[in-house]
Amino acid sequence: MPGAAQEPPVVPDAPTARRWAVDELARPEYHVQRSLLGRLLDWLTEQFDRVQQGVQVDGRVAALVIAVAVLLALAVAWWVAGPVRRGSASASRAVLAEDDVRTAAQMRAAADAAAARGDWTLAVVERFRSVVRDLEERAVLDERPGRTAHEATLEAGTRLAGVATALDAGGRLFDDVAYGGRAATDRDDAALRELAAQVAAARRMAATRSSSAPAVPR
Known part of the structure; x- marks a missing residue:
């Protein structure tokens, strides 16, 4: 309704953000580039641990770092999975199926x-x-x-x-x-x-x- 107070966007805490990133990057279509995404996942895990352990980190700054890290992970994962999706789409548009032996x-x-x-x-x-x-x-x-x-x-x-x-x-x-x-x-x-x-x-x-x-x- 006009004039009604808008609820602030939900910002996940460090454990939740890490779980989201791990779940997203664990999807099968990303495994074709596991070496790259594995390193990214390790880096994100390290950053989340630092945020959790950092007693002097401002809460807003920590939330911003977490949100940016999650968005970065999703963006990289989406970019890597693009060729997989296109490859799957291409394979599904075949003229002749492998089991079609007709003349x-x-x-x-x-x-x-x-x-x-x-x-x-x-x-x-x-x-x-x-x-x-x-x-x-x-x-x-x-x-x-x-x-x-x-x-x-x-x-x-x-x-x-x-x-x-x-x-x-x-x-x-x-x-x-x-x-x-x-x-x-x-x-x-x-x-x-x-x-x-x-x-x-x-x-x-x-x-x-x-x-x-x-x-x-x-």
């Missing part, structure tokens, strides 16, 4: 079946997967489960430069539909059918150029 033809059949019953979202997802699996079967890409759409299209685009832009667009469509919550349409499925045809033509053209290249004299 490109089987994935195309699944896409066609989904399209026939109007499930355009599944049709788009399976059709893009079939494109990536086909590139693996044709040795344009190495077999690597967990590869993201961006990684697949970027790598394939360097080998099939003529369809690099189309591959990138297809990868973005896959991410939007599979992980971005976008509802696919029949036009999206048609776009990926066209992508598959373009990739097949570019692959055949690259193979023809490779086979017709003159032998280098030794």
Whole structure:
């Protein structure tokens, strides 16, 4: 209510602040940088002990030191955990799961079946997967489960430069539909059918150029 006295912010005492910091830094995502965070935790523990033992330390100064130390610990921990969170997010956006052993033809059949019953979202997802699996079967890409759409299209685009832009667009469509919550349409499925045809033509053209290249004299 206007004019009502506001309660002062809660400032933890030294034991509470130390417990908060220890609990936060003990979370699993921070263990990838345990050496750095371990040293930080040791330093914070030492500072908290000094505050507890310092009989001549002003209470307000001690509270300020504790609050700053806790905020610093949380900030460093958040910064260290960032790559872990991003890495986990990246892994969850894979095109092909490790246990998916289907062939490109089987994935195309699944896409066609989904399209026939109007499930355009599944049709788009399976059709893009079939494109990536086909590139693996044709040795344009190495077999690597967990590869993201961006990684697949970027790598394939360097080998099939003529369809690099189309591959990138297809990868973005896959991410939007599979992980971005976008509802696919029949036009999206048609776009990926066209992508598959373009990739097949570019692959055949690259193979023809490779086979017709003159032998280098030794």
